Amino acid sequence: MTIWTKPASPTWRTGLGLRDAGVYYALLLLLIVLALVANAAGRPGYLSPANLGNILYQASLVGIMGVAMTVVLITGAFDLSVGSVAALAAAILVGLADGIGFVPAAGAALATAAAVGLLNGAIVNFLGINAFIVTLGTLTAVRGLVLVLTDGRSLMVENGDTLARMLAFESSRIPLFGALLVVAALLAVRACLAFIRARRVGPAIAALAVLLLALFLGRDFTVAPPVLYLAIVTTAAWFVLARTVTGRRLYAVGGNAEAARLSGIDVRAYKIGAFVVSGLAAGFAGVLFGCRLGAVNPTALQGSELTVIAAAILGGTSLFGGAGSVVKTVTGALILFTLTNGFNILNLGANYQGMIEGIVVIAAAAIYTVGGRGPRRAAGAAL
Numbered sequence: 001m002t003i004w005t006k007p008a009s010p011t012w013r014t015g016l017g018l019r020d021a022g023v024y025y026a027l028l029l030l031l032i033v034l035a036l037v038a039n040a041a042g043r044p045g046y047l048s049p050a051n052l053g054n055i056l057y058q059a060s061l062v063g064i065m066g067v068a069m070t071v072v073l074i075t076g077a078f079d080l081s082v083g084s085v086a087a088l089a090a091a092i093l094v095g096l097a098d099g100i101g102f103v104p105a106a107g108a109a110l111a112t113a114a115a116v117g118l119l120n121g122a123i124v125n126f127l128g129i130n131a132f133i134v135t136l137g138t139l140t141a142v143r144g145l146v147l148v149l150t151d152g153r154s155l156m157v158e159n160g161d162t163l164a165r166m167l168a169f170e171s172s173r174i175p176l177f178g179a180l181l182v183v184a185a186l187l188a189v190r191a192c193l194a195f196i197r198a199r200r201v202g203p204a205i206a207a208l209a210v211l212l213l214a215l216f217l218g219r220d221f222t223v224a225p226p227v228l229y230l231a232i233v234t235t236a237a238w239f240v241l242a243r244t245v246t247g248r249r250l251y252a253v254g255g256n257a258e259a260a261r262l263s264g265i266d267v268r269a270y271k272i273g274a275f276v277v278s279g280l281a282a283g284f285a286g287v288l289f290g291c292r293l294g295a296v297n298p299t300a301l302q303g304s305e306l307t308v309i310a311a312a313i314l315g316g317t318s319l320f321g322g323a324g325s326v327v328k329t330v331t332g333a334l335i336l337f338t339l340t341n342g343f344n345i346l347n348l349g350a351n352y353q354g355m356i357e358g359i360v361v362i363a364a365a366a367i368y369t370v371g372g373r374g375p376r377r378a379a380g381a382a383l
Contacts, residue, residue, distance in 0.1 A: 023315055023331045030335060034342035043345055049217045051341070053227075059330075059337040060226035061086075061285040062304060066311040066329045067230075067237045068281030072274045073312055074241070076254040076321025079275060080135040081120060082282040083305035084142035089113045089286030090296040091146050094155045102165045109290075110283045116142060117279020121272030139305065150298045157294040170291035173222040180214035226288050230330065233281070237326045250274070254321030310361045311336055335360070 031047065038046040045051060065082045072079045089109035096105035120138055124131045157163045187207035241247035252260040253270045261267045290296050314332030317324035339357055 023328050023335070026314075027331055027335050027338065030338050030342075034338065034345075038342070038345055041346060046342070046345060049221045051345075052217070053221065053223050055334065055337050055341050056227045056230075057224045058341065059333045060224075060230045061288055061301075062307050062311055062337070063230045063330045063333040064226075064233050064285050064288075065278075065281050065304070065308045066315075066333050067233050067326045068274075068278040069308050069312050070315070070317050070324045070326045070329045071237065071241070071250065072278050073317045073319060074250050074254045074321060074324045075271045075274045076257065077124060077131040077271055077274060078135060078319075079117075079120065079278045080132065080305050080309075081116065081138040081142060082278060082285075082308055083301045083303060084139045084146065085113050085116050085279055085282040086286035086289060086304065087146045087296070087298075087300045087302070088116070088142050088149075089283040090290035090300055091149045091155065093287050093290040094157055094294065094296045095149060097157050097162050097166065098159045102162050102169070106287050109287050110280060113279045113283025113286065114276050115279070117276040117282075118272065120279070121275030124275070125268045125271050143302070146300075147298050150296070152298055154295055154297040163294045166291040166294055170225055170288050172225060174225060174228055175220075175222050176227075177214055177217065177219045177221055180210055180217070184208075184211040184214060229284070229288070233284075234326055234330050241326065246270075251322055254318075254323075256322075307333075307336060310357070313361055314364045316364075332364075 035046040038044065065086065069079060069082065089112065092109040092112055093102075093105045096108055099105075100108075116138060120131075120135055123129055123134045157166065184207050187203055187210060191204035191207050241250065249260070249265050250270055252263070252265060253267050257267050286301070289301060311333035312324070312329045313319070314335055315325060315328030315330070317329060336357060339360065343356075
């Protein structure tokens with residue numbers, strides 16, 4: 001019985017079609033429109049390297065959690081607890097850093113976050129309770145634990161040396177020009193191989209886009225470490241999903257769990273592992289958040305789980321399992337924060353922001369749902 005088949009290599013037409021590349025077109029169009037509107041309103045510089053770097057920085061934490069959320073969704077599960085888990089990790093980090101130092105405190109935060117992910121996965125897969133209900137419960141319970149740990153007040157790191165290490169981990173500046181050139185060169189090599197073997201043009205377009213981006217941003221362009229961490233996490237997740245047996249099995253589990261079980265795949269292990277990965281990613285995002293200011297309050301990252309899920313939906317990840325792309329999820333996060341950044345520059349109120357972002361998410365879900373009717377196919381490996 002066939003439970004998962006690798007999608008046929010796209011031609012240049014399908015690779016550039018709305019179904020495969022629509023989210024990238026949406027981001028590019030949004031940037032152009034906001035730049036024109038900002039310029040017409042007398043606020044030039046929207047596409048400046050500094051502002052683009054700011055968008056990347058703002059989207060980094062949601063992007064990291066979104067990558068792991070995509071893995072969970074691919075397996076056919078759901079995780080609403082990521083925002084609360086990230087806040088718990090931040091509270092543990094800030095609360096322990098003065099006493100035991102930054103690195104041990106960060107380790108404790110990550111271990112706790114992974115334990116919450118393991119608990120979610122175990123309850124869902126061994127007790128058979130719906131993942132939505134379980135993670136909704138842990139969302140509330142973990143947020144309550146954050147209130148207990150913080151005693152309902154803000155916590156701050158007081159040791160100067162520890163605070164300096166935390167700020168260096170999250171807020172230093174990293175030059176990006178050379179790294180972008182290296183990425184463009186690697187993508188160019190991959191593009192040549194892909195075109196020779198299957199006439200695929202996606203890698204070539206990606207290589208050209210990265211090269212043009214490097215030239216546009218210039219030699220002096222720098223980013224904060226979370227942007228680099230997001231790139232590393234996304235690349236690692238993409239490689240596992242697109243190039244390894246583990247990735248193929250994850251898609252198989254989400255596409256048809258019973259068929260995957262009959263073929264010898266340990267379905268429970270893969271689903272529980274996805275929850276642990278989600279917990280770790282949320283914990284790492286929480287560590288970065290705690291390092292940002294060396295402080296945390298009880299309401300930190302409240303509601304961020306909805307933004308994470310919205311990013312995955314914008315990226316075309318199926319809520320029913322078996323399909324998803326971490327690269328497109330990150331692009332979805334960039335769309336959301338490009339909107340937020342544009343609203344701030346144009347001085348639009350928060351009410352308009354929420355309304356427009358909600359409409360965008362619903363429209364994207366409708367487009368993917370209507371466009372996805374017909375033969376179902378796994379779509380996680382394509383850039």
